[in-house]
Amino acid sequence: MTRHEEMRRACQEFHVEHPEVWELFVRFTLEKVALGYDNFGAKAVMERIRWETSAGGDSPELKIGNNHTAFYARRFNRLNPELGDGRFFRLRLQTSHHEPATGLSEFVVTR
Numbered sequence: 001m002t003r004h005e006e007m008r009r010a011c012q013e014f015h016v017e018h019p020e021v022w023e024l025f026v027r028f029t030l031e032k033v034a035l036g037y038d039n040f041g042a043k044a045v046m047e048r049i050r051w052e053t054s055a056g057g058d059s060p061e062l063k064i065g066n067n068h069t070a071f072y073a074r075r076f077n078r079l080n081p082e083l084g085d086g087r088f089f090r091l092r093l094q095t096s097h098h099e100p101a102t103g104l105s106e107f108v109v110t111r
Contacts, residue, residue, distance in 0.1 A: 011071040018062060024049045025072050033083060042073035042089045 015022060028048050032040045046069045053062045073089035080086060 007067045008071060010065065011068045014065065014068060021049060021053075021062065021064060022072070022075075024052065025076065029076060029088065033088070037088075038084055039088055039090055042069050042076075046072065 025045055028045050029040065032045075046064060050062070050064060070091070074091060077083075077086040077089055077091070080088060
């Protein structure tokens with residue numbers, strides 16, 4: 001297993017447990033599209049989600065891993081090809097494809 005696969009699995013597990021994060025990611029991104037943006041920063045969208053979900057209320061603050069942002073951006077681009085040929089978020093090469101897994105329990109999905 002590579003580091004990339006390890007992070008992807010952790011993100012997928014988080015996504016299943018917290019579908020509201022994806023809903024907010026899409027909502028906040030589409031707000032920027034409606035304002036005329038051709039592209040935007042996925043990290044800024046994720047920080048807004050953190051801000052919005054930590055504003056109090058009955059549920060505890062979500063702990064969103066920084067590694068998840070790239071996977072959310074790639075998913076958004078893939079599912080929205082009409083927005084600049086699926087390039088609303090500019091992406092970098094994920095070098096984790098070539099790194100060994102860390103084996104840290106916080107990143108590994110066990111089932």
